[in-house]
Amino acid sequence: xxxxxxxxxxxxxxxxxxxxxxxxxxxxxxxxxxxxxxxxxxxxxxxxxxxxxxxxxxxxxxxxxxxxxxxxxxxxxxxxxxxxxxxxxxxxxxxxxxxxxxxxxxxxxxxxxxxxxxxxxxxxxxxxxxxxxxxxxxxxxxxxxxxxxxxxxxxxxxxxxxxxxxxxxxxxxxxxxxxxxxxxxxxxxxxxxxxxxxxxxxxxxxxxxxxxxxxxxxxxxxxxxxxxxxxxxxxxxxxxxxxxxxxxxxxxxxxxxxxxxxxxxxxxxxxxxxxxxxxxxxxxxxxxxxxxxxxxxxxxxxxxxxxxxxxxxxxxxxxxxxxxxxxxxxxxxxxxxxxxxxxxxxxxxxxxxxxxxxxxxxxxxxxxxxxxxxxxxxxxxxxxxxxxxxxxxxxxxxxxxxxxxxxxxxxxxxxxxxxxxxxxxxxxxxxxxxxxxxxxxxxxxxxxxxxxxxxxxxxxxxxxxxxxxxxxxxxxxxxxxxxxxxxxxxxxxxxxxxxxxxxxxxxxxxxxxxxxxxxxxxxxxxxxxxxx
Amino acid sequence: xxxxxxxxxxxxxxxxxxxxxxxxxxxxxxxxxxxxxxxxxxxxxxxxxxxxxxxxxxxxxxxxxxxxxxxxxxxxxxxxxxxxxxxxxxxxxxxxxxxxxxxxxxxxxxxxxxxxxxxxxxxxxxxxxxxxxxxxxxxxxxxxxxxxxxxxxxxxxxxxxxxxxxxxx
Numbered sequence: 001x002x003x004x005x006x007x008x009x010x011x012x013x014x015x016x017x018x019x020x021x022x023x024x025x026x027x028x029x030x031x032x033x034x035x036x037x038x039x040x041x042x043x044x045x046x047x048x049x050x051x052x053x054x055x056x057x058x059x060x061x062x063x064x065x066x067x068x069x070x071x072x073x074x075x076x077x078x079x080x081x082x083x084x085x086x087x088x089x090x091x092x093x094x095x096x097x098x099x100x101x102x103x104x105x106x107x108x109x110x111x112x113x114x115x116x117x118x119x120x121x122x123x124x125x126x127x128x129x130x131x132x133x134x135x136x137x138x139x140x141x142x143x144x145x146x147x148x149x150x151x152x153x154x155x156x157x158x159x160x161x162x163x164x165x166x167x168x169x170x171x172x173x174x175x176x177x178x179x180x181x182x183x184x185x186x187x188x189x190x191x192x193x194x195x196x197x198x199x200x201x202x203x204x205x206x207x208x209x210x211x212x213x214x215x216x217x218x219x220x221x222x223x224x225x226x227x228x229x230x231x232x233x234x235x236x237x238x239x240x241x242x243x244x245x246x247x248x249x250x251x252x253x254x255x256x257x258x259x260x261x262x263x264x265x266x267x268x269x270x271x272x273x274x275x276x277x278x279x280x281x282x283x284x285x286x287x288x289x290x291x292x293x294x295x296x297x298x299x300x301x302x303x304x305x306x307x308x309x310x311x312x313x314x315x316x317x318x319x320x321x322x323x324x325x326x327x328x329x330x331x332x333x334x335x336x337x338x339x340x341x342x343x344x345x346x347x348x349x350x351x352x353x354x355x356x357x358x359x360x361x362x363x364x365x366x367x368x369x370x371x372x373x374x375x376x377x378x379x380x381x382x383x384x385x386x387x388x389x390x391x392x393x394x395x396x397x398x399x400x401x402x403x404x405x406x407x408x409x410x411x412x413x414x415x416x417x418x419x420x421x422x423x424x425x426x427x428x429x430x431x432x433x434x435x436x437x438x439x440x441x442x443x444x445x446x447x448x449x450x451x452x453x454x455x456x457x458x459x460x461x462x463x464x465x466x467x468x469x470x471x472x473x474x475x476x477x478x479x480x481x482x483x484x485x486x487x488x489x490x491x492x493x494x495x496x497x498x499x500x501x502x503x504x505x506x507x508x509x510x511x512x513x514x515x516x517x518x519x520x521x522x523x524x525x526x527x528x529x530x531x532x
Numbered sequence: 533x534x535x536x537x538x539x540x541x542x543x544x545x546x547x548x549x550x551x552x553x554x555x556x557x558x559x560x561x562x563x564x565x566x567x568x569x570x571x572x573x574x575x576x577x578x579x580x581x582x583x584x585x586x587x588x589x590x591x592x593x594x595x596x597x598x599x600x601x602x603x604x605x606x607x608x609x610x611x612x613x614x615x616x617x618x619x620x621x622x623x624x625x626x627x628x629x630x631x632x633x634x635x636x637x638x639x640x641x642x643x644x645x646x647x648x649x650x651x652x653x654x655x656x657x658x659x660x661x662x663x664x665x666x667x668x669x670x671x672x673x674x675x676x677x678x679x680x681x682x683x684x685x686x687x688x689x690x691x692x693x694x695x696x697x698x699x700x701x
Contacts, residue, residue: 008564111575168573168598247596313601333584333618
C-alpha cells in the first residue's frame with residue numbers, strides 16, 4: 001500500500017480511514033453532528049457508505065452484514081444511539097461473526113444537540129465493550145482494535161467519540177498494511193441468532209462470560225497507558241480529558257484508559273495504591289469515578305459543577321485545585337439564524353401571524369424558535385413534533401387545540417415522523433390536526449446530506465424515492481397540499497388557516513429547495529437526466 | 533518560535549460563512565508541512581448559520597489539548613471586527629490581535645478573501661517562509677482559487693510586515 005505516512009486528520013476522518021484499511025464492507029448511519037463526516041469520508045475513500053432512514057435501521061443493516069461474516073460500521077450521534085438502542089441491546093446477546101462497530105459521537109456542551117447524555121452508560125447497560133480515543137491517531141488505532149476485538153470475541157464494539165475528538169484535526173500515522181477482510185458467507189446458527197426466550201437465556205450467560213474474558217484481556221494487554229510521574233497526584237482518565245489533563249498537570253502520574261467497558265479494575269487498583277492523591281478526570285457524568293468507587297477503590301472525583309459542559313485545560317486546572325467558585329459565563333457570541341431568503345422564514349412568519357401553538361422538531365428550522373420569529377413551542381427529539389402535537393390537541397380545550405401545528409423537516413419526517421403520521425390517522429384528535437412537512441430537499445442542518453425523500457444516495461446517485469404527499473394520501477389523510485411557500489406567502493398563510501379551521505386531518509408539504517443546496521441539487525438532477 | 537518545544541497558540545474567529553475554517557486549515561497546514569506537531573479544533577453545527585465561529589490552531593514540539601486555554605492565545609485573528617468581545621478572553625496579555633482594520637482598505641473590502649488576507653498578515657509574525665505558505669494555500673483551496681488567493685495572501689503579508697517593522701505589534 002502506497003500512502004502518506006503522516007496525515008492531519010479529524011477524528012471522524014481517521015475512523016473512516018481505518019474502516020477503509022480494515023476492509024469494512026458497509027458503513028451505514030444517519031447524519032448527526034459530530035458524526036456525519038465519518039461516512040462521507042469513508043465514501044470518498046472508496047468505501048461503500050449509505051445513509052439509512054434512521055439509526056435503528058442503520059444498526060440493523062450493519063448487524064445483517066456482520067451476521068454474514070463481513071465487517072460493518074454504524075455511525076450516529078449520541079441521541080441516535082437512543083433510537084438504535086433496541087437492536088444494540090440484543091445484538092450484544094446474539095453476537096456477530098464479522099466485526100460490528102457502533103460509533104457513538106457524544107456532544108458534551110451541546111454544540112449542536114438537544115441534550116448532553118453520556119453514552120458510556122450504554123456500554124455498561126447493554127454489555128458492549130467500549131473504546132474511547134483521545135485524538136485522531138487513537139481514533140484510527142482504536143477502530144482497528146475494535147474490529148479485532150469484535151471478531152475475536154464475536155461481540156459488537158462501541159467506539160465512543162466526543163465532539164472534540166470528532167472535529168479536532170491531529171496527526172495520524174496510518175498502518176502500512178491493511179487488515180485482511182474475511183469472505184462473507186451464511187452460516188446457520190439458529191440458537192445464537194434467533195432470540196426467543198429459550199435461546200436468549202443462554203445467550204445472556206454467553207455474553208457475560210465473554211465480557212469476563214475481555215475484562216481479563218483489558219487487564220493484561222488492553223489499550224491503557226501508564227505514565228509514572230510524581231506520585232503525589234495520579235490522574236485516572238480517558239478520551240479527550242487525557243490531553244487536557246496532561247497539559248494541566250504535566251508532572252502528575254497518569255493512568256490513561258483506552259477500553260472503558262469492561263474496565264481493567266486491577267490495573268486501576270494497583271495504580272491508585274501507589275498514589276497519594278488518586279483523582280478521576282472525566283467529562284460528563286461521573287461514569288469512571290462511580291465504577292471505580294463501587295470496586296472499593298478510593299479516588300477523588302470532580303465536583304458536580306463540572307458534570308455540565310465540555311472540559312478544557314482551564315477547567316481541569318480548577319478541578320485539580322478544588323476550585324468550585326462560580327465560573328464566568330462565556331462571552332455571548334452572535335447567535336445563528338435562518339439564512340436570508342430561507343423558505344422556512346415564510347413558514348414561521350405565517351405561524352407567528354396566526355398565533356399557532358407550534359410543536360417543533362430538529363433541523364435548521366429549529367432556529368424558528370429564535371427572534372424574530374419565536375414561533376416554536378416544543379422541541380424534544382427527532383420526530384416528536386407529531387406525537388407531541390397530537391397530545392397537545394388531545395388535552396387542550398378545543399379553542400387552543402385548534403391552534404396546534406406540528407412542524408417537521410423532510411429528513412426528520414423520514415427518520416421518525418412516519419410512525420407519528422400513522423398515529424395521527426389512527427388516533428385523530430377531535431379537532432383534527434395539521435402536519436407541516438418543510439421539504440427543502442436536503443438534510444440541511446448537518447451539511448446537506450441526501451435522504452430517502454430526495455431519491456438520491458449518499459453519493460448523490462439516483463435511487464428509490466419516498467414521496468411524502470403520496471404516503472400521506474395512501475395513509476388516508478383527508479387534506480394533502482403541496483405548495484412552495486415562497487411563491488405567495490399570503491396564500492400559504494391562508495392555506496394554513498384553512499386547514500386549521502377545517503377540523504380535519506391535513507398535511508401541507510411546503511416544498512422549496514434549501515438555498516445552500518439548490519445549485520447542487522440542480523447539478524445532480526442534470527447529471528441524472530430526466531426522471532422516468 | 534525560538535524554543536522548539538514552545539507551543540504557538542492561534543485563535544481565528546469570525547462568523548459562519550467567512551472562511552474561518554479555511555484560514556485555520558492553511559495555518560495548520562503550514563505547520564504540519566514543517567513537521568511540527570499540530571492540533572486544530574473548532575465546533576461545527578449550529579454555528580454554520582451565520583453565528584460566531586472560532587477555530588483554535590496549536591503547533592510546536594508536542595501539543596496536548598486541541599483547544600487553546602483561555603488567556604493563552606499568542607494571536608487572535610478576527611475576520612469580523614465585531615467578534616472581538618466573544619473572543620477577547622482567549623488572548624494572552626502579550627498576545628497579538630489582528631483584524632480587518634489593519635489591512636489596506638482594498639484588501640479588507642473583499643469579504644470573500646479576507647480570511648486569506650489575514651492569514652497573510654499573521655504570517656509576518658510566524659517563522660515560515662512565503663513558499664511554505666503558498667504551498668499550504670494550494671493544499672487547502674480548489675485550484676481555480678489559487679492565484680487570486682496567493683495575491684491576497686501576499687498583500688496581507690506585506691501589510692503585516694509593515695506593521696511589525698513599524699513596531700506596532
